[in-house]
Amino acid sequence: MFEEEIRFLRKMNKRQLAQQILNFLMIISSALMVWKGLALYTNSESPIVVVLSGSMEPAFYRGDLLFLGMPDEPVRVGDICVFKIPGRDVPIVHRVIKLHDEKETGKQYILTKGDNNQVDDRGLYNPGQLWIHREHIVGKVRGFLPYIGIITILMNDYPQLKYVLIGFLGLYMLVNRE
Amino acid sequence: MYNLAQRANAIFAFAMTVQFGLLLSIAISSLYLTSNPIGKVDVRELNIWLYNYDNKETEFAFIEMNLDADLTSLFNWNTKQLFVAVIAEYETKSHDLNQVVLWDSIIQSKEDAHIKEVKVRNEKYDFVDITPKFGEVEAKYSIYWDLMPYVGFLVSGKTESNQTISFPAPDNN
Structure with missing residues (x-):
């Protein structure tokens, strides 16, 4: 299943890799911006x-x-x-x-x-x-x-799940071709 | 080019978008539904007893009231439940506004939304001021409702009452 992805990762040159990493950071920072913007708008530290x-x-x-x-x-x-x-x-x-x-x-x-x-x-x-x-x-x-929040509760109860999920998402972003 | 995972991903993403669109339109549209809740609190008896509380002689008020409210119009297709409470409001020399819940009920169906209770007492809630003594106060009583939806915004309100009753002098026990 992952062979294709791994081959794709090997084939990527430095520029493409940098682009993928930037994309990844972009998604994280826009999520953070939405959260902080919401906090400002609602005047509540956790909206x-x-x-x-x-x-x-x-x-x-x-x-x-x-x-x-x-x-x-x-x-x-x-x-x-x-x-x-x-x-x-x-x-x-x-x-x-x-x-x-x-x-x-x-x-x-x-x-x-x-x-x-x-x-x-x-x-x-x-x-x-x-x-x-x-x-x-x-x-x-x-x-x-x-x-919807049940995911957070599961991640709280089973902390390993958090790392598995983050790792999987990160890998997916890196090998995603768009 | 299009393998099974990509197709599944596309279907899942589309289903999520449609679902959240639907939930959002339910949440917003139910704000425009009109309702006409009415309610009345009729205080029949008010007694004050002195008890020792936190090492101070403290006035405890005991109330007996009749409730009559019709909240059926608050039930629409997005109403999960109503939280209904009787609130006493009064002003004292040291405090602008004092609000105390005296009775509450959770209503989960339209059939139960017509409240007719006689001789309700504040058994669950202590009616005590923040100071040991109420002093010369007049309290207003109203029925408060809080609509909790299946999804969307919480809406609340209360029925105004005109009946005010002065607090009597405490009975010595």
């Missing part, structure tokens, strides 16, 4: 997230894709927010169930809960932390696309 837990079932299942936005207007009760607890890497997607806007400072005191959880998130926050604030919020869920 697309994959659902990693079942705490928002039956609305969001593991592997569903969420599109985020960061609106100028303040957070309101009922909004589904993605937030990061200081000192932890994995963001959480939960609904705001309680909110207090302080008059003097304008600071928002926010409490969240997963629709599928029986209790609020105070057990998930850092010890002694009762509220989260605006600065913890990465974005507000605006759009929904089911199933």
Whole structure:
């Protein structure tokens, strides 16, 4: 199956090889540009997230894709927010169930809960932390696309798969004739 | 020139393009469907009890209400489920806006979208202010809905209510 490709690689001169590598880099950089452009447009550091837990079932299942936005207007009760607890890497997607806007400072005191959880998130926050604030919020869920993110979850669960996939894609780009 | 892998690749790419085009048109077109959700919260009883919470004597409000809402018009071919909640909103001396969820429900079919509940209490959610005492407040109650689609945009809204009820003095227990 690969004999033809290998012969093709041998036959290529330096110029063609350079061209293929440039093509490959071009694809990577345009993907990066789209991602960063989206982040700028939505004003959210990660405009697309994959659902990693079942705490928002039956609305969001593991592997569903969420599109985020960061609106100028303040957070309101009922909004589904993605937030990061200081000192932890994995963001959480939960609904705001309680909110207090302080008059003097304008600071928002926010409490969240997963629709599928029986209790609020105070057990998930850092010890002694009762509220989260605006600065913890990465974005507000605006759009929904089911199933697509399952690839990310598989790659997280089986890290080898990631290298196999990247290696295969890279090879394919190199030997692709167009 | 055209081997099996190339043909399979072309078919797969075309199928993906068509599918994403279809999903996008579903997502955008369902934004233009009109709906007319109505709902009413009727508060029947409001009591305040003092409990020790976080080493402070704290006012807990207990509410009993009747709910009547017709959200059937929110169900279209792209509606996966509705998240419905009763929200209390009030203003205190130190805080501009306070919003607390008192009750919630997830509705997954049009048949269940006509809500008629009597004597609902805030059993699942504590109705407590951020300060230990509510003080002299008047709260407004409304029904909030959040439409979650099969694919596309989340839409939410709430039915406004005019009923405001002053908080009574706490009962001593």
